[in-house]
Amino acid sequence: MMPISDCQVRDPRIRRTRKLLQGALGTLMQAKSFDEISVQDITEAATVNRATFYDHYTDKFALLEALVAGGFHELLYARQVRYDAGCPAALGAIVLAACDYLVQVHARGTCDRQTAFEPLMDAAIVAAIRRLLIEGMKRAEHANTLQPEMVATSVSWAICGGVKQWFSTPKRPPAEVFVAQLSGLILPMLEAAGIAKHPV
């Protein structure tokens, strides 16, 4: 009855309930803004008792986190996105995935002043990208003058911030154009960290 990670849950009752809750939130967010949705709304839409909600998530933010993080992971997995040092296209694929996911999320769902929504999105995106980078850096043994976690964190934040800035720009260029721009800005970081081949 305690909040356990979504991954590796055997009991079909648990899987069913969490799927219902996530689905209900996703559906509701197509009509309402996140902070206009109460836990009651979610549990009613999911045909789940309100008390049961708290057996799975500490609050509605935790549910949203699971939904968002799951969605982004799914996108990355579907595209088989990886980071490999020396391959500029790898960085571009990551940035493009972030762009597309932001667009996708805001396509469904309302886009008004999402008070607590954006920080959650950011955290999920940063965490996912950070994981990709660390995995990629561990595969390629490199001259690690800097801690890999540090580089990965800073780079993932740089990507997330840049993508958000792009997305919030009124007349933004096509994603492909922007991806090239931001990659040009961030590749030098990876080169400086010794985990990307210098162009020369």
Added chain:
Amino acid sequence: MMPISDCQVRDPRIRRTRKLLQGALGTLMQAKSFDEISVQDITEAATVNRATFYDHYTDKFALLEALVAGGFHELLYARQVRYDAGCPAALGAIVLAACDYLVQVHARGTCDRQTAFEPLMDAAIVAAIRRLLIEGMKRAEHANTLQPEMVATSVSWAICGGVKQWFSTPKRPPAEVFVAQLSGLILPMLEAAGIAKHPV
């Protein structure tokens, strides 16, 4: 009676009340975690009616935002921190300020799982650094192949993320050492954007 920006408020009643509220929150956070503090607690400590609170801030998060943003701006102003292209020390000063502020904030106040506290801190720090960078970039007319806002956003996020990573590291190096590391990681971004002199 509506929530107006803190800056440029003539009426002493308003200044007084907001100072009281911010002071009360600051005091309370030395004893309790932020999300353990209710609006009631704040208004009681500030000797202000609870309904009056909502005449000034939409919720306790807005109050914290004002407190944090004000504090960081104060620190930057006290140190006269600026960004000037071609001066690596300028970048270092910004990073160091962020480090010191994070340490300062967590020195007072409890440091447990600050649910909604951290995103707020992040946003305040990112916004302040972003402003510094944009101001510095506008002073130095540079070859702007990229939009200054884009570069400033991505860089400020990279700094904020890096500093947070440093701060959350159990056995972190001294701030000065870390500042040099992160500057070395981020300066290439500014060089790539053409707003810092290339070392060669």
Added chain:
DNA sequence: TGATATAGACGACGGTCGTCGTTTTTCCGA
């Protein structure tokens, strides 16, 4: 298949939230 463990349903609770309308106090300019 049957026994045990565990998830979910259900109702109720005290507490906080955000808002409203009214009354009292304070500021500021004529």
Added chain:
DNA sequence: TCGGAAAAACGACGACCGTCGTCTATATCA
């Protein structure tokens, strides 16, 4: 200094929150 304007105090309201204890339904394993 006085009168209007605006801020703060105050009490009350409905809604939502998070939690608890009890009872029923379902899954798991021997």
